[in-house]
Amino acid sequence: MKLRRRYVRNIQQNLSxxxxxxxxxxxxxxxxxxxxxxxxxxxxFADEFFEKQKLEDAHFTTYIPILESDIEDLEEEYGITLETxxxxxxxxxxxxxxxxxxxxxxxxxxxxxxxxxxxxxxxxMSEGYAVHMGISIGDQIRIGEExxxxxxxxxxxxxxxxxxxxxxxxxxxxxFFLAYMSEEDFEELGExxxxxxxxxxxxDDRYSGNDEKxxxxxxxxKYHMHSYTAAEENQRIVMVRSQAExxxxxSWMLLCILPLVAxxxxxxxxxxxxxxxxxxxGTLSAMGYTRTQLACHYAGFAAIPGIIGGALTSVxxxxxxxxxxxxxxxxxxxxxxxxxxxxxxxxxxIAVPTVMYVLAALLSVRRLLRQNTVLLLNGSGDEGxxxxxxxxxxxxxxxxxxxxxxxxxxxPARSFVVFLGVFLGSxxxxxxxxxxxxxxxxxxxxxxxxxxxxxxxVLGELLYENPYGGELILAVPVEDEKGDTLTVxxxxxxxxxxxxxxxxxxxISTKDGYYITSLAAYLCGWENGDRVTLYNPQSLEQIHIRxxxxxxxxxxQIIYTxxxxxxxxxxxxxxxxxxxxxxEKLDIPENIVESESRKSDLxxxxxxxxxxxSYMIDTMVGLGIVIxxxxxxxxxxxxxxxxxRNISMLKVLGYSDRKIGRIVLGSNHVFLxxxxxxxxxxxxxxxxxxxxxxxxxxxxxVSPYLELESCILAAVxxxxxxxxxxxxxxRxxxxxxxxxxxxxxxx
Numbered sequence: 212m213k214l215r216r217r218y219v220r221n222i223q224q225n226l227s228x229x230x231x232x233x234x235x236x237x238x239x240x241x242x243x244x245x246x247x248x249x250x251x252x253x254x255x256f257a258d259e260f261f262e263k264q265k266l267e268d269a270h271f272t273t274y275i276p277i278l279e280s281d282i283e284d285l286e287e288e289y290g291i292t293l294e295t296x297x298x299x300x301x302x303x304x305x306x307x308x309x310x311x312x313x314x315x316x317x318x319x320x321x322x323x324x325x326x327x328x329x330x331x332x333x334x335x336m337s338e339g340y341a342v343h344m345g346i347s348i349g350d351q352i353r354i355g356e357e358x359x360x361x362x363x364x365x366x367x368x369x370x371x372x373x374x375x376x377x378x379x380x381x382x383x384x385x386x387f388f389l390a391y392m393s394e395e396d397f398e399e400l401g402e403x404x405x406x407x408x409x410x411x412x413x414x415d416d417r418y419s420g421n422d423e424k425x426x427x428x429x430x431x432x433k434y435h436m437h438s439y440t441a442a443e444e445n446q447r448i449v450m451v452r453s454q455a456e457x458x459x460x461x462s463w464m465l466l467c468i469l470p471l472v473a474x475x476x477x478x479x480x481x482x483x484x485x486x487x488x489x490x491x492x493g494t495l496s497a498m499g500y501t502r503t504q505l506a507c508h509y510a511g512f513a514a515i516p517g518i519i520g521g522a523l524t525s526v527x528x529x530x531x532x533x534x535x536x537x538x539x540x541x542x543x544x545x546x547x548x549x550x551x552x553x554x555x556x557x558x559x560x561i562a563v564p565t566v567m568y569v570l571a572a573l574l575s576v577r578r579l580l581r582q583n584t585v586l587l588l589n590g591s592g593d594e595g596x597x598x599x600x601x602x603x604x605x606x607x608x609x610x611x612x613x614x615x616x617x618x619x620x621x622x623p624a625r626s627f628v629v630f631l632g633v634f635l636g637s638x639x640x641x642x643x644x645x646x647x648x649x650x651x652x653x654x655x656x657x658x659x660x661x662x663x664x665x666x667x668x669v670l671g672e673l674l675y676e677n678p679y680g681g682e683l684i685l686a687v688p689v690e691d692e693k694g695d696t697l698t699v700x701x702x703x704x705x706x707x708x709x710x711x712x713x714x715x716x717x718x719i720s721t722k723d724g725y726y727i728t729s730l731a732a733y734l735c736g737w738e739n740g741d742r743v744t745l746y747n748p749q750s751l752e753q754i755h756i757r758x759x760x761x762x763x764x765x766x767x768q769i770i771y772t773x774x775x776x777x778x779x780x781x782x783x784x785x786x787x788x789x790x791x792x793x794x795e796k797l798d799i800p801e802n803i804v805e806s807e808s809r810k811s812d813l814x815x816x817x818x819x820x821x822x823x824x825s826y827m828i829d830t831m832v833g834l835g836i837v838i839x840x841x842x843x844x845x846x847x848x849x850x851x852x853x854x855x856r857n858i859s860m861l862k863v864l865g866y867s868d869r870k871i872g873r874i875v876l877g878s879n880h881v882f883l884x885x886x887x888x889x890x891x892x893x894x895x896x897x898x899x900x901x902x903x904x905x906x907x908x909x910x911x912x913v914s915p916y917l918e919l920e921s922c923i924l925a926a927v928x929x930x931x932x933x934x935x936x937x938x939x940x941x942r943x944x945x946x947x948x949x950x951x952x953x954x955x956x957x958x
Contacts (some may be wrong), residue, residue: 219514227848229516231841232568236470236520240560241464242830244528247556249539250458252548257371257451264319266368266448268410268443270296272671272805273434277407278636289426292316292410297403298471300801302356307375307807308336308354310390312397317408320371320391323547324348325363328392332357339373339544340388355400356934361946365391369442371544376438376669376806378767381540402802404671431891436749437671437789438688451543457905458539461767470564474571488953513572517565525557601662628846630878633886634812634893636839637929641894643831644921649898652916653765664708664792664810671805673787679794682708683773688755689745691735696748697768698728700790701734701777708792711762711771719923721773725758728914731768732761748779754780765912832928839932847879847940883933887926891917 222229275766283291297312313320320335327349328335334352341347341364351358367389375387397403416752430436442448452784492505528535529552536550669686677683702709702721711719711726719726727737737743737758745754762771778785881922900916906912 216535222515228845229519232516233520233523234837234841236392236516237524237562238834239465239470240521240524241528242927243462243560244524244552244556245535246462246465247540248457248528248532248536248550248552250455250462250586252536252537252545252550253458253552254452254547255456256546256548257455257521260366260371261368262319264321264368265292265317265410267317267442268411268420269439270369270406270408270445271430271439272406272437273430274437275434275674277430277434278407283954285426285430289422289429291422291426294408296406296408297397298406299400299403300807301353301400301803302807302907303353306388308390310354310392310397310400312394313405314378314408317410318367320367321367322363322365323545328359328429329361331393331395332359333362334359334390334392334396335363335365336361337370337373337389338366339382339384339546342545343384357396359392359396365389366544366546368445371546372447372542373544374447378445378809379446379808402800404802404805427748429748430898431749439748440688440696441694441862443694454542459515466559467561470567474567476874506573509576510569512566513568515569518561521564525552525560526933528552529557534644578897615711615761626846626879626882629843630882630886631840632839632846633882633933634890635842636932637887637890637925638894639835639838640832640925640928641917641922642897643835644925645894645915645917647828648918648921649913649916651914653911656914663710663902664794666793667810668791668793668797668799668804669806670791670799670803671804672803673783673789675786675788677788677791679791679797679799680795681791681797681888682793683788684709685783685788686790687777687779687783688748688768689750689780691746692744695733695734695768697731697735697745697770699770699772699777699780701772701774703774709796710772713760714763719760719762719771721771721776724772725756725776726760726762726771727758728762728764728767728769728771730765730906731770734768734907735911750782756780756845765914807812831956835925836928836932839929840936841932842935843879844939847936879937887929890925891922913952 237427243758277295279295282295285291286293294314294316296314299310300307301310301401311320322335323338334354336346336352341361346352346361348360348361348363352361353359369391373382373384373387373389375383409426411426427439457935459509496502532552533550535547540546542550552610659831664682674683682702682704687699687701688696689699690696700709707721711720713726714729727735732738735743739758739760742755742757745756746752747754751950756770762769773790777783777786778787791799895915895917898917902913902915
């Protein structure tokens with residue numbers, strides 16, 4: 212007798228199980244392949260693009276301009292590549308255009324479509340904004356008071372993640388874009404802002420870490436450095452690799468976690484199959500088959516959904532790898548990436564679920580195969596079934612209650628799968644809705660905690676008097692011991708528009724010391740009363756402060772103090788300021804404004820996050836529905852199969868199909884509210900953990916939040932999925948022949 216001949220018959224007899232397990236496997240693998248393909252494609256593109264376009268190692272600004280002759284001397288002395296970057300921000304009807312003067316050595320732009328803007332009246336613009344706004348080549352676009360013809364689109368290596376301001380939390384492609392135009396047109400725009408781009412690892416082998424520090428000290432001593440941002444601290448650059456690496460981490464987590472639902476199903480199915488076939492197993496054992504051979508035979512049943520699901524998913528994904536991988540590009544400028552399914556990912560996609568299923572099957576059959584062959588031949592290897600018949604035997608309870616209790620405790624594993632299906636389905640949906648609610652709630656709460664101002668202007672020069680209105684603040688950068696950048700904000704105004712409050716809601720005064728935001732406290736690991744060491748990013752001198760308290764602000768790493776303290780930390784005049792905050796829009800010359808932002812921009816960023824990630828939330832909801840339907844259907848279908856004789860007997864006794872369905876299937880209804888209710892706090896806690904894990908990458912600490920409407924919607928979708936499974940299973944109870952019980956021999 213050849214055991215492999217039983218595989219075809221087994222698949223036919225347990226078709227619903229194999230379909231459900233294969234679907235669950237494919238759902239997990241589709242998500243694994245999505246994040247794996249996108250993550251690798253983004254990293255490959257970024258590495259090549261950054262090198263080709265001469266990505267900066269840092270950019271900085273100074274209070275004293277660096278002359279072109281001095282730039283050449285600095286390049287020669289320190290073995291660096293240094294270039295001036297001139298730009299001007301132009302607001303037109305609420306949309307900001309950042310127009311750059313063309314560079315030749317660092318942060319080179321790449322024309323991705325159309326032609327460069329070389330003639331007067333021509334402009335090329337960042338592609339993300341053009342796609343979002345439906346702008347085509349040849350269209351006219353107004354910048355300031357002039358209309359320009361769009362001749363092409365471009366990308367810059369330091370703006371693949373399109374942040375308007377470096378401290379923004381999410382990209383802006385609705386009211387902000389980049390542009391290049393001819394030199395003649397650029398000169399007519401007015402007095403530009405200026406920053407300097409530097410590459411330390413350029414074409415000169417003399418570069419070392421000490422040369423970088425020496426260069427920064429020299430620039431600060433001679434030109435008084437205003438700000439310095441390394442590429443490792445520039446979110447526009449860091450987010451490209453960080454998010455791609457996050458995709459890869461998530462892909463491996465999904466590959467190992469999501470198939471666990473199918474693992475639980477396989478454990479139950481194989482275990483029940485071995486118990487029902489114990490007489491056959493005893494016969495095969497008597498014929499000379501070893502326990503190892505029999506265990507491998509039943510493990511082969513478990514390998515089928517892993518192999519079929521993995522192979523089907525690999526073929527489909529490989530064929531549609533390009534559009535599939537591009538689903539992960541929603542946060543970036545439109546990249547020309549090349550997506551493909553790697554051979555090792557395809558192999559692992561088949562091997563990992565299959566190995567998990569096989570190991571689960573081997574463990575589930577291990578106990579029964581150890582029993583005596585004689586007991587197996589007599590069909591008496593299962594003592595649990597006989598004990599189950601005596602449960603509640605002496606109790607005066609209705610038949611329906613006794614049947615429900617025996618059904619639940621008779622197969623704890625099967626009951627667990629029903630609960631697990633409901634719980635996981637609801638958990639995934641609630642998690643998706645919680646992400647949506649948390650981002651929306653963040654935008655609402657941050658506008659309150661950020662202060663009472665609406666406009667924030669960062670200036671490119673120091674002011675000693677403020678003729679423009681608003682509140683003048685000294686904002687200077689510092690670095691912690693890890694090299695991460697924080698902003699020190701100094702103000703002497705006791706009625707400051709910053710409206711600083713601690714976690715208890717009590718107002719604080721900057722004259723009392725140094726106060727850090729809750730985001731800085733979390734990312735740096737600081738607490739109230741700690742003495743910490745900081746560094747002046749210009750002179751690299753050490754600064755020692757003691758933390759006086761924590762301000763509630765989860766979107767920025769800021770240290771609030773008096774203007775005198777801020778000036779002392781960085782060597783700036785205590786009467787100077789370089790930031791203005793105001794409740795109203797101010798008329799400040801554009802040539803001295805480095806960046807302008809509004810507090811209400813946070814709401815627009817939240818809308819953009821939701822729009823760009825809606826497909827992922829929809830995917831999570833769909834995945835939750837699939838898991839709930841598949842797992843509940845298989846587990847309850849197994850219950851029907853095991854109770855065919857009981858169902859037949861109930862039909863003989865005159866019970867209607869509807870009543871039989873309530874008796875046989877009703878015991879599982881208890882898991883519906885239980886799974887939904889338990890999933891809500893677990894999903895809430897998971898979102899909090901998720902946001903904390905990626906707070907450094909996102910540059911903000913999102914607090915988990917969940918609306919009542921979201922909980923109700925998740926519960927309705929879960930209940931609908933559960934009832935859909937029950938509907939399909941109940942149809943099988945109607946097909947059971949009433950005469951079937953008469954054909955069975957009495958045990």
